[in-house]
Amino acid sequence: xxxxxxxxxxxxxxxxxxxxxxxxxxxxxxxxxxxxxxxxxxxxxxxxxxxxxxxxxxxxxxxxxxxxxxxxxxxxxxxxxxxxxxxxxxxxxxxxxxxxxxxxxxxxxxxxxxxxxxxxxxxx
Amino acid sequence: xxxxxxxxxxxxxxxxxxxxxxxxxxxxxxxxxxxxxxxxxxxxxxxxxxxxxxxxxxxxxxxxxxxxxxxxxxxxxxxxxxxxxxxxxxxxxxxxxxxxxxxxxxxxxxxxxxxxxxxxxxxxxxxxxxxxxxxxxxxxxxxxxxxxxxxxxxxxxxxxxxxxxxxxxxxxxxxxxxxxxxxxxxxxxxxxxxxxxxxxxxxxxxxxxxxxxxxxxxxxxxxxxxxxxxxxxxxxxxxxxxxxxxxxxxxxxxxxxxxxxxxxxxxxxxxxxxxxxxxxxxxxxxxxxxxxxxxxxxxxxxxxxxxxxxxxxxxxxxxxxxxxxxxxxxxxxxxxxxxxxxxxxxxxxxxxxxxxxxxxxxxxxxxxxxxxxxxxxxxxxxxxxxxxxxxxxxxxxxxxxxxxxxxxxxxxxxxxxxxxxxxxxxxxxxxxxxxxxxxxxxxxxxxxxxxxxxxxxxxxxxxxxxxxxxxxxxxxxxxxxxxxxxxxxxxxxxxxxxxxxxxxxxxxxxxxxxxxxxxxxxxxxxxxxxxxxxxxxxxxxxxxxxxxxxxxxxxxxxxxxxxxxxxxxxxxxxxxxxxxxxxxxxxxxxxxxxxxxxxxxxxxxxxxxxxxxxxxxxxxxxxxxxxxxxxxxxxxxxxxxxxxxxxxxxxxxxxxxxxxxxxxxxxxxxxxxxxxxxxxxxxxxxxxxxxxxxxxxxxxxxxxxxxxxxxxxxxxxxxxxxxxxx
Numbered sequence: 001x002x003x004x005x006x007x008x009x010x011x012x013x014x015x016x017x018x019x020x021x022x023x024x025x026x027x028x029x030x031x032x033x034x035x036x037x038x039x040x041x042x043x044x045x046x047x048x049x050x051x052x053x054x055x056x057x058x059x060x061x062x063x064x065x066x067x068x069x070x071x072x073x074x075x076x077x078x079x080x081x082x083x084x085x086x087x088x089x090x091x092x093x094x095x096x097x098x099x100x101x102x103x104x105x106x107x108x109x110x111x112x113x114x115x116x117x118x119x120x121x122x123x124x
Numbered sequence: 125x126x127x128x129x130x131x132x133x134x135x136x137x138x139x140x141x142x143x144x145x146x147x148x149x150x151x152x153x154x155x156x157x158x159x160x161x162x163x164x165x166x167x168x169x170x171x172x173x174x175x176x177x178x179x180x181x182x183x184x185x186x187x188x189x190x191x192x193x194x195x196x197x198x199x200x201x202x203x204x205x206x207x208x209x210x211x212x213x214x215x216x217x218x219x220x221x222x223x224x225x226x227x228x229x230x231x232x233x234x235x236x237x238x239x240x241x242x243x244x245x246x247x248x249x250x251x252x253x254x255x256x257x258x259x260x261x262x263x264x265x266x267x268x269x270x271x272x273x274x275x276x277x278x279x280x281x282x283x284x285x286x287x288x289x290x291x292x293x294x295x296x297x298x299x300x301x302x303x304x305x306x307x308x309x310x311x312x313x314x315x316x317x318x319x320x321x322x323x324x325x326x327x328x329x330x331x332x333x334x335x336x337x338x339x340x341x342x343x344x345x346x347x348x349x350x351x352x353x354x355x356x357x358x359x360x361x362x363x364x365x366x367x368x369x370x371x372x373x374x375x376x377x378x379x380x381x382x383x384x385x386x387x388x389x390x391x392x393x394x395x396x397x398x399x400x401x402x403x404x405x406x407x408x409x410x411x412x413x414x415x416x417x418x419x420x421x422x423x424x425x426x427x428x429x430x431x432x433x434x435x436x437x438x439x440x441x442x443x444x445x446x447x448x449x450x451x452x453x454x455x456x457x458x459x460x461x462x463x464x465x466x467x468x469x470x471x472x473x474x475x476x477x478x479x480x481x482x483x484x485x486x487x488x489x490x491x492x493x494x495x496x497x498x499x500x501x502x503x504x505x506x507x508x509x510x511x512x513x514x515x516x517x518x519x520x521x522x523x524x525x526x527x528x529x530x531x532x533x534x535x536x537x538x539x540x541x542x543x544x545x546x547x548x549x550x551x552x553x554x555x556x557x558x559x560x561x562x563x564x565x566x567x568x569x570x571x572x573x574x575x576x577x578x579x580x581x582x583x584x585x586x587x588x589x590x591x592x593x594x595x596x597x598x599x600x601x602x603x604x605x606x607x608x609x610x611x612x613x614x615x616x617x618x619x620x621x622x623x624x625x626x627x628x629x630x631x632x633x634x635x636x637x638x639x640x641x642x643x644x645x646x647x648x649x650x651x652x653x654x655x656x657x658x659x660x661x662x663x664x665x666x667x668x669x670x671x672x673x674x675x676x677x678x679x680x681x682x683x684x685x686x687x688x689x690x691x692x693x694x695x696x697x698x699x700x701x702x703x704x705x706x707x708x709x710x711x712x713x714x715x716x717x718x719x720x721x722x723x724x725x726x727x728x729x730x731x732x733x734x735x736x737x738x739x740x741x742x743x744x745x746x747x748x749x750x751x752x753x754x755x756x757x758x759x760x761x762x763x764x765x766x767x768x769x770x771x772x773x774x775x776x777x778x779x780x781x782x783x784x785x786x787x788x789x790x791x792x793x794x795x796x797x798x799x800x801x802x803x804x805x806x807x808x809x810x811x812x813x814x815x816x817x818x819x820x821x822x823x824x825x826x827x828x829x830x831x832x833x834x835x836x837x838x839x840x841x842x843x844x845x846x847x848x849x850x
Binding site: 091092094095096098099103104105121 | 406413422423424427432
């Protein structure tokens with residue numbers, strides 16, 4: 001990993017509160033927020049413009065859900081690292097997301113520490 | 125892996141030692157061969173040297189004999205020839221000895237030098253070939269001129285040989301001795317070498333024996349290890365196996381798998397095949413994807429563990445007696461790493477059926493305990509009189525249920541009639557229990573209702589189908605008894621508390637105290653179990669408010685309950701009025717009053733209103749029940765009736781509004797497709813109507829879709845007047 005260039009973060013979640021929660025909780029100096037999106041379609045547009053390295057992805061969203069969005073993002077940039085942040089405790093969904101190309105899974109609700117650990121794991 | 129490393133090292137050592145020993149043996153043999161060759165040369169040289177020792181003397185003697193011959197003028201040819209032969213042989217052998225190169229000694233050099241000195245002296249003698257004598261008649265034989273010279277040379281040579289023979293002989297003897305030393309040295313070396321060879325051979329044999337020994341020890345250890353592995357795999361309670369890159373099971377697995385999966389052909393079986401017939405297709409697909417992810421190294425082990433979809437897998441398999449059995453298995457996966465990445469995935473399977481069931485039981489007993497506490501709390505809020513009246517009523521109802529169950533029935537129609545009767549009784553008990561928030565009783569009755577509903581769906585009915593109900597009924601009766609006991613204790617507690625406070629006995633509860641004294645006719649069942657509480661006309665207000673509150677909460681509705689004149693209900697009508705109100709209140713909460721957001725959208729007040737008024741009328745009494753909810757649309761009633769096959773589509777189409785509205789009083793009718801505690805069973809308004817008719821009353825309904833529904837029940841004055849104490 002390039003230690004010089006800060007990594008770019010994109011947050012995808014249909015809940016405004018959750019977006020801000022993730023934005024405020026993450027504590028990485030070398031992780032720079034480039035944008036947030038409220039659904040899969042927005043996320044893909046934003047992704048094309050900002051080319052993030054790390055994405056946090058909600059699964060249940062209007063217009064295009066997270067699983068489908070992950071496939072698109074991975075097709076655009078195979079090395080992107082995606083953390084699924086979802087309240088769906090269903091293991092089958094987690095497996096599905098991982099299969100589509102997600103790199104980590106975090107269940108809602110989460111603590112700041114859990115979030116930071118999950119992101120750290122992703123940036124490794 | 126450890127074993128094979130040791131094994132390889134051991135083999136390397138064996139090969140190394142073997143090579144070294146073989147090289148040593150080879151060297152010994154080679155050197156031995158060289159020494160033996162040398163010895164042979166030395167011995168030949170020694171023989172030569174030994175035979176040479178006699179020559180100097182022989183030469184001297186032969187010279188002397190030649191000289192004697194010449195002096196006697198005798199024939200000297202033979203003697204000369206002998207000398208010539210001896211000299212030639214000696215010369216040849218000496219030169220040969222020197223030429224072999226094996227002998228390099230000062231003695232040989234000196235002997236050669238001396239022999240060289242012999243040369244000038246003896247050479248003229250041996251090269252003589254003239255006639256030594258001339259014969260004359262006068263003087264006989266005399267020397268010829270050559271003969272005289274020859275004689276002089278012989279004399280000189282004989283003198284030289286006599287002087288030097290000993291020296292030469294001594295040199296040759298020393299040479300022989302030295303050669304003998306060489307030979308015996310070589311022999312000693314050879315012996316030493318052979319000893320080394322023998323020693324090396326012994327070491328080689330010992331090493332071979334040692335390696336054979338360690339090898340067999342290792343083999344034994346390996347065999348023991350194998351046996352231990354087998355024992356572990358045979359005994360361990362978890363199922364263990366390895367999956368290869370093709371998601372196939374390896375050749376080694378623990379026997380617990382056989383018990384868990386009821387098969388023993390695991391080797392080479394794919395993971396998918398293992399689960400195929402045991403789990404639903406969706407679960408199988410997820411499991412397969414998960415295994416694939418395990419083989420990819422993208423996700424670390426902890427993450428994979430956290431998303432393991434097989435942590436508690438419910439499988440359904442044959443129990444060996446023709447039935448199915450549900451079991452819970454827990455799969456755990458661990459990657460086995462090799463030098464080139466993931467080598468295998470170790471899969472462990474545990475049968476967690478008992479712990480899952482135990483957890484469920486715990487949950488159930490906790491729920492039961494919670495229900496008991498809830499029940500206690502609910503009971504504390506219920507007027508004891510009301511509670512006793514409910515318990516009496518419920519018990520009577522259940523006895524009736526029991527009677528219905530025992531009624532002889534043969535035909536399907538009879539069975540179905542039985543079911544209808546059971547249903548109505550149970551439904552009304554459940555309604556009352558819900559109204560009093562006695563949820564544990566309500567839930568039990570609900571379960572009984574469920575059985576009836578299931579039976580109704582059956583094509584053919586028999587007496588045996590009713591057996592489960594009898595068991596449930598017994599359990600419910602036992603529960604009622606325990607509730608009654610609890611109620612008795614609670615009352616005693618309240619009484620003692622009240623007694624301590626006022627030291628005067630009034631009544632167990634204020635509402636009961638305010639109630640009028642008991643009317644003998646109203647006491648349908650005199651309290652034989654609780655004689656201190658004869659049934660009295662009860663105050664319906666708290667019951668209805670409690671029910672309204674519960675209904676609003678359960679169905680997410682908001683409404684206000686306005687009650688008027690309920691205190692005036694004549695005692696003979698109390699039970700019916702109560703039943704009717706409970707049913708109508710439930711209908712209003714489920715079907716009538718809209719959800720707050722719907723009401724808002726319709727520009728109605730968020731909080732709905734349900735009003736109940738009981739009043740005297742010209743003919744007797746009127747009970748008016750009204751809600752400001754959605755009203756009843758005749759078309760939806762018709763549609764529901766068609767859906768439930770109560771009427772045909774043609775009949776429905778032909779119905780006018782009034783006939784359609786009358787559908788709600790038909791037995792089995794419901795607009796709610798999903799069954800809840802409060803509506804959807806299709807029993808309700810028909811019970812209300814029937815009980816009203818039974819009292820000689822009438823029931824009417826008027827509604828405006830989107831605005832209100834109003835039921836008006838008219839009861840005659842006659843029945844009440846004889847007994848009423850309102």
